[in-house]
Amino acid sequence: MTPQTSDAILDRMMALHPKIIDLTLDRVWRLLGALDNPQTRLPPVIHIAGTNGKGSTQAMIRAGLEGVGLLVHAYTSPHLARFHERIRLAGELISEPNLTAVLDECYAANGGENITYFEITTCAALLAFARSRADYTLLEVGLGGRLDATNVIDTPAMTVITPVSIDHEQFLGNTLSKIAAEKAGIIKRGVPCVVGPQPDEAMEVIEQTAARLGAPLIAYGQHWHVAEENGRLIYQDETGLRDLPLPNLLGAHQIQNAGAALAVLRHLDFGDAAYEAAVSRAEWPARMQRLKTGPLVQAAPQAELWLDGGHNTAAGIALADVLSNLPKRPTHMICGMLNTKDVTGYLAPLAAQAESLIAVSIPGETATLSAEDTAAAAAKVNLHATTAASVGDALRSIVTRDPQARVLICGSLYLAGHILRENG
DSSP states (O other): OOOHHHHHHHHHTTTOOOSSSSOHHHHHHHHHTTTTGGGGOOOOOOOOOOEEEEEEHHHHHHHHHHHOOOOOEEOOOOOOGGGGGGGTTTEOOHHHHHHHHHHHHHHHHHHTTTOOOHHHHHHHHHHHHHHHHSEEEEESSSSTTTTTOOOOOOOOOOEEOOOOOSHHHHHHHHHHHHHHHGGGGEEEEEEEEEOOOOHHHHHHHHHHHHHHOOOOEEETTTTEEEEEEEEEEEETTTTTTEEEESSSOSSSSSHHHHHHHHHHHHHTOOHHHHHHHHHHHHOOOTEEEEEEESHHHHSSTTSEEEEEESSSSHHHHHHHHHHHSSOOOOOOEEEEBTTTTTTHHHHGGGGHHHHHHHHEOTTOTTTTTHHHHHHHHHHTTTTOOOOOSSHHHHHHHHHHHOTOOOOEESSOOHHHHHHHHHTT
C-alpha cells in the first residue's frame, strides 16, 4: 500500500470544500469538538489580524521572543513553496510525519462533512500546537477576523490589529468601517489589543469594539510612537524611549510593523534583547526579498532580482516607496496577479518607479488574471507593458536589452510561491 503523504491528504481535503463559501465558525467548532478541543490547550496566544503587515509583524514578534530563548509556535497563510511553512512548532517547520498524522486525524474526525480547506487545516495546526511544548503561540488570521477559523481562542494573551485597508470586499464588505468591524472581531473581553496605524474610519470601529468589551487598546499615535530618525528606529511609549537599528525587512511600512511588534513585546515586559532581535532577526520571504541564488539569478548574473508578494493598493504604495529609496537603477517589473484583485490600484503607485512591465499568467492558478489583462491594466496607468509566456522568458527579454537591470517579480503571493519553488 502506498504510504500516506501530506500532499495526498491535502488533495482529499479539497473535495470537502462547500460549493459556496459562507464565513462561519460552525464547521470549525464541530471539528474541534470532535478533536477534544485542542484550542483550549495551547501556550499563551497572540492573535494577529489586519489587511497589511500581519505576516511581517508576526515574524518580528517571533524573532523577539526567540531572541530571548523562548519556544514559539506560529501559524500563517498562505504558504509559498510548501504547506509545511504554515505551521511552525517550537521554532521549527512541522515535519512531514507530524503533518501527515494531524491532517489524517482531522480528516477522519471530520467524517466527510463539508468544511473549507483553510478551516480543516487550521484545526490540524491547533492540534499540532496543543501536542508540542512552547512558551507562546502566534496565530495569524487568514481572512477577516470575526468569522476566521483562527478566532476560537476565548482568552488570548494579546490581540494585534495591523493597518486595515480595502481588500476581500466580496467577503468582508466594501467600506473601511465594515472591513474594520470584521478585523476587530478578534478583540476579546478584557484582553489588551495592540493597534497599528489606521484610517480614522477604521480606528473609530476598533475603538468602539474595544470599549464595548472592556479591552485596553495600545494604539499607534496614542499609546506608542515609532519613526525613523538618522538611520535608526526610534520607539517611544509611556515607559520610555528605545533607540534601535532599522528593521532588516525593507520598507518604510516595516517601521510601523516593527512598532506594533515592539508594543507587544513591551506590554509583555520583555527587555532590550527581545527588541533588538525583533528588528534585526526577522525573516519573511517574498516581502521585498532579494534573490541571490538559483536558476533565475544564474540566467541574469549582472541583474538585481527582487521578489515581492504584495497584491493590493496599500502594498503597491509601500512597494513604490521601497523602490524610490533604493539606489537609482533601471527598474523593470514582471507581474502576475489574481483576477480578484484591484490591479489598477496596485499598479498605479508603481508606474513612476518602473520603466516597463512584462505581464505573465500565474502558473497553475485557475484564478489568475491573464497576462493580456494585466498588461492592459498597466497601460491604463501609463506603464509600458508587454506579455510573456513565463517569468523566465520575461527575464531573458529584460536582460537582453539591459543586462544590469533591476527586476522586480511581483503581484501575488501565488506567483512568489511559484518562483520560490522553481528557483530553489
